Amino acid sequence: MLLEMNVTLRRGNFRLTTDLSVQDESMGLIGRSGAGKSTVLGLLAGTLMPESGRIALDGKILFDNGKGIIVPREQRPIGSVLQYDQLPSGETVQDGLFASYERTLKQRRTLKPDRLIEFLDIGPLLTQPMGHLSTCERQRVLLAKALLKSPKLLLLDDPLATMGHFAHSVAPLLKRVQSELDLPLFYASHTLGNIVEFSDKAAVLDEGRIVRIGLINDLLQDPDLIQKIGLSQIENRMPALIVSHNTDNGCTLAQSYGIELVLPLRCDLPLGSWVTVGIPANDIALSRNYIYGISIQNQINGEICALIPRETGVLVQIDCGNVWLAGVTLKAL
Numbered sequence: 001m002l003l004e005m006n007v008t009l010r011r012g013n014f015r016l017t018t019d020l021s022v023q024d025e026s027m028g029l030i031g032r033s034g035a036g037k038s039t040v041l042g043l044l045a046g047t048l049m050p051e052s053g054r055i056a057l058d059g060k061i062l063f064d065n066g067k068g069i070i071v072p073r074e075q076r077p078i079g080s081v082l083q084y085d086q087l088p089s090g091e092t093v094q095d096g097l098f099a100s101y102e103r104t105l106k107q108r109r110t111l112k113p114d115r116l117i118e119f120l121d122i123g124p125l126l127t128q129p130m131g132h133l134s135t136c137e138r139q140r141v142l143l144a145k146a147l148l149k150s151p152k153l154l155l156l157d158d159p160l161a162t163m164g165h166f167a168h169s170v171a172p173l174l175k176r177v178q179s180e181l182d183l184p185l186f187y188a189s190h191t192l193g194n195i196v197e198f199s200d201k202a203a204v205l206d207e208g209r210i211v212r213i214g215l216i217n218d219l220l221q222d223p224d225l226i227q228k229i230g231l232s233q234i235e236n237r238m239p240a241l242i243v244s245h246n247t248d249n250g251c252t253l254a255q256s257y258g259i260e261l262v263l264p265l266r267c268d269l270p271l272g273s274w275v276t277v278g279i280p281a282n283d284i285a286l287s288r289n290y291i292y293g294i295s296i297q298n299q300i301n302g303e304i305c306a307l308i309p310r311e312t313g314v315l316v317q318i319d320c321g322n323v324w325l326a327g328v329t330l331k332a333l
Contacts, residue, residue: 001152001184007043007053007063016040016208026178028195028216029188030229031205037188038083040205041155044186045080046073057152074103079146080155081139089131093122093141096130100148108150110181116144119173143170147177154178158189161237161276171197171322192216192234196323204229220308220315234281234315236324242269251297257321262297284326286316307333 005020016036029037042048044055046062049070055063057078062071073080087096097113117123120140125133133141139159146154160171171194178185178198185198195202196216203213206228212219219225240254245267252263256277269275290299302320314333316326 002056002058003044003153004054004056005040005044007050007055009039009043009048009050011039014039014208016043018043018210020203020210020213022184024182024184025201026185026187026199027213028199028202029186029205030192030195030202030219032229033190035205036208037205038157039208041080041082041157041186041188044153045078045082045155046071046076047080047082047084077108077149077152078155079149079151079153081142081146081157081159082155083157085142087130087133087138087141089129091130092126093128093130093133094126096141097126097144097148100145104149110150111147111177113144113148116147120144120170140170150181151183154183154185156185156187158187158194160194161189174198192325194237196317217306217308220310226310234325234327236279236281236284238277238279238322239274240277242266242271242273242275244271245269259300259321279324281315281325281327284324286318286326286328286332 001024003020003022005018007018009016014034014036016039018040029040031037039048043050050063050065052065053063054061054066057076061067061069062076063069097117101109101113117126120143122137122140122144125137125141130138130141143159156174174185175198177183187195187198189195200215200217201213202216202219203210204219204225205211211228212225219229238256240256240261240263243253243255245252245265247265247267250265252266252269254261254263254275254277261277263277285296300320302318302324304316305319305323306317308315308317313327313329316328318324318326
């Protein structure tokens with residue numbers, strides 16, 4: 001896959017100018033809110049049209065204002081799950097999925113509906129009208145529809161953030177699809193942990209411009225760039241299932257990725273509900289061994305994958321079932 005994108009777009013006071021060339025690789029899109037991440041994905045998917053420029057995938061022109069070429073979203077060999085995607089409210093999930101499959105050229109069909117229905121656990125939803133789906137259900141159906149296009153490129157506007165407890169099962173599916181189909185992903189997210197699940201490379205957007213592309217480990221060593229990315233306070237985020245409330249001990253018990261968590265007491269959270277837990281990187285302490293007789297309640301096994309130097313210390317990348325980042329000083333390292 002070779003993607004070439006050189007376009008401009010103005011929306012009110014916001015102006016986006018991109019010059020991007022990517023070949024056979026996945027990439028994260030990082031930047032502050034409003035930097036243009038969702039806009040870039042929309043331009044590639046075909047939900048937004050540039051004012052000028054050119055977009056081509058494997059030599060096929062998807063947009064060229066000089067030549068008057070505009071390929072609509074449905075005809076682009078690009079699958080996408082975007083922030084503001086909608087589903088036909090009266091159409092059932094089953095009808096929508098099979099319609100997407102039938103619109104895909106037979107020679108390009110690599111994923112069948114039955115397989116995706118099982119993987120994404122949307123069998124119980126098949127007879128439901130699209131308009132009755134919850135946010136989490138809608139995202140899983142949108143992902144299935146995107147994959148049924150058998151695309152050459154998959155665009156994801158942080159769908160895991162709204163999938164609740166399905167996030168930890170969908171992430172491995174996406175990684176398998178990425179590997180088995182040799183399918184590059186563009187993943188835009190405010191959560192660095194979600195991006196490094198799929199790629200070690202990222203494009204940094206700032207005020208509508210791609211200011212740098214490189215390995216995430218290298219990007220995090222640049223203090224000025226970290227300021228542009230908005231990662232001065234790095235927070236790990238994960239879905240957690242509320243298991244019980246212990247008022248005597250003043251804590252709420254939860255589970256995430258098979259890990260038991262002791263959280264501050266939140267009796268307002270219903271048992272069996274899913275929440276998002278945020279843990280700042282600087283709130284994580286590291287130890288080579290389990291520590292007894294300490295007030296810290298959560299001690300979790302993990303394996304160090306990378307050390308990322310920073311001006312004020314080091315970010316330690318840890319695999320605990322999902323990827324966490326911990327901030328430590330040079331002396332602690």
